[in-house]
Amino acid sequence: MSVTVRAPAKINLFLGVGPRRADGFHPLATVYQAVGLYDDVTVADAEEWSVELTEPVAGVPLDADNIAVKAGRALTAHHGLDKRARIVIHKGIPVAGGMAGGSADAAATLVALDRLWGLRTADEDLLALAAELGSDVPFALVGGTAEGSGHGEIVTPLVDRGQWWWVVVPHGEGLSTPKVYAEFDRLSPAATQPSIPERLYGALRDGDTDGLAIALRNDLEDPALSLRPELETTLEHGYRAGATMALLSGSGPTCLFLCGTGDEAREVAAGLHALGHDEVRIAAAPVAGAHVVSYA
Template identity: 45%
Template sequence: MSLSADSARVHVRAPGKINVFLEVGEVQEDGYHDVASAYQAVSVFEDVWATTADEITIAVSGTVDLAQVPQDDRNLAVRAARLLAQEAGWRGGVHLDIRKGVPVAGGMGGGSADAAAALVACDALWGTGLSVHELHELGARLGADVPFALMGGTAVGMGRGDELSPALARGRFDWVLVTHAFGLSTPEVYAALDAHRSRYALDIAPPRRRPVVEADVLHALRAGDAAMLAEAARNDLQVAALALRPELATVLAEGERAGALAGIVSGSGPTLAFLAADREAAIELQVLLSAAGHTALHVHGPVPGARIVD
C-alpha cells in the first residue's frame, strides 16, 4: 500500500509521571521485581505528530538532552507503531515527529509516553479502531509504564507496574522537578537495590514478595492533602539511586530546606520531585532552587493520559 505523506496528520500529547510511592518486592527467578506503585501524571509532556507514509520513520526534537534517545528501531515509539501495524494488519507506514519535554532517562517515563502517544496517534491515523483495553494490552507488551501513560491521572500499579487500577485523587498537587544532565539506567538502579538489600540483610526488613501501596498514600491522595502525602511518600529505589549518585542527596536536602514538604527520587531517578504545599509555594521553591543553580520546573498533577490534540 502506498500512501501520500500529506494525506493525514494526528497530534497526540502524553504526560510524564511521578511515582509518589514505590515499593519493590524481592527479586524473582527471572531477575525482575514485582512492584506496588502510586503513579501521578504531571504537566510535562511528550508530543507526537503522526503522518501517513510508506515506511515507519521518526524525527526527534525537544527541550531536553536528546543524546541518549535512539532514532532507529530501538526507539519505543517506533516499536509501538510496528506492534500496532502487526496486530491490525496494516501494510503502510507512518512518520512520527516526536517533541520531547520529559527528561530523558530521568525516571519519569518519557519513552513510555512516546510509545503511548504513538499507539493513540497511529490507531487514529490508520483507523484501526482498537478499544482502550486493547491499546493497554499492547502498551504492556512494550513496557511497564506505557499503560499508565495511556491512562494518566492517578493510579495504583501492581505486578510489573502494568496491572493498573485508577486511584481517586482530589484537587491538585504541585511539584517542583529538579532535572540533571546525567541519566540513570533503570536495570543498574534495580541491581544496586538488590546489592544493598543483600549487603544489609541482617539490618533491614526483607522485602515483601507481593508489595502493596500503603493505605496512608491512598488516603492522602483521596483527601487532596499535600502534607499528608508528604508523610507517606516513599521510593524503595531511592537508596540505590543515591548510592550511584550521592550528589542527589545534597539536592534533596537543599529542596527541603527551601520549603518543600518532601523530596523523593522519581522512579529510578535521577529526577527529583519536591512536593509543595500549593501553587504559590511551588513557584517560590522553583525560584529558590533555580537561584541555587539547579534546573527546576514547576508542574502539577494529576493530568490526563495520552490524548489527541485538536
C-alpha cells in the same frame, strides 16, 4: 493528514519493590501520578518507519530501537496491516530521568496511529499492547492517579481529589534503571513483597498534602543515591528552599519536591534557582493520559 497526541510524564508517589523473581522482574506495589510535563508525538503516513526529534536530544535513538517505532509496529501487527508512518517527537519530559518519557512516546504513538488510520482499537487491546512495550506504557495511556501492580503494567485508577504541585529538577546525566535495580538487590537482600499503605489512599481521597508527604516512598531512592551520592545535595536543597517533601523520581536522577500550593511551588523553584540549579520546572498534577491535541 497528521495527528498529534500529547502524553504526560509520570512520577511514583509510592514505589515498593519486592525481591527479584526468576524471570528477572521485581514485583512492584506502586501508585503512579501523571504530572504536567509532556511529550508531543505527531504521526503521518510514510513509505518506511522513521522517527525524528524536533530538537536534538542526547540518548534518544532515531532508529528501530526507539520505543515509538516499536509501538507502531505492534499496532500494525495487531491489526494485520501493512502500513508505516513518520513519527516526530517533541520532547518535554526529561530523558533517562525516571519520568517515563519513552513510555509516554509509545503511548502517544499508539493513540496517534489509531486515530490516523481510523482503527478504533478497543481500550483493552491498546492496554495489552502497551503492557508488551513496557511496564510504564499502560499508565501513560490512562493518566490521572492510579495503582500499578504486577511489574507495574496492571493499572487501576484511584480516587484523587487533590490538586498537587511539584517542582521538578532534572539532571543532565541519566541513570541506568537496570543498574539501580541491581544496586537495590545488593542493598536489600531480604526484600519482601511490598504493599501500599492505607494512609496514601486516604491522603489522595482527602486532598491532604501533609498526609501525602508522610506516605510518599521510593524503594529505589537509596540504591540510586548509592550510585549517585551528589543527588542527596539536590534533595537537601529542596528542603532548604521550602519544599514540603523531597523524593527521587522512579530510578532517578530527577528530583521531585512536593509543595502545598502553586505559589509555594514558585517560591521553591526560585529558591532552587538561587542555590545554583539552572533547570527547574513546575508541574501540576494529576493530568490526563495520552490524548489528541490536533489533526492537520
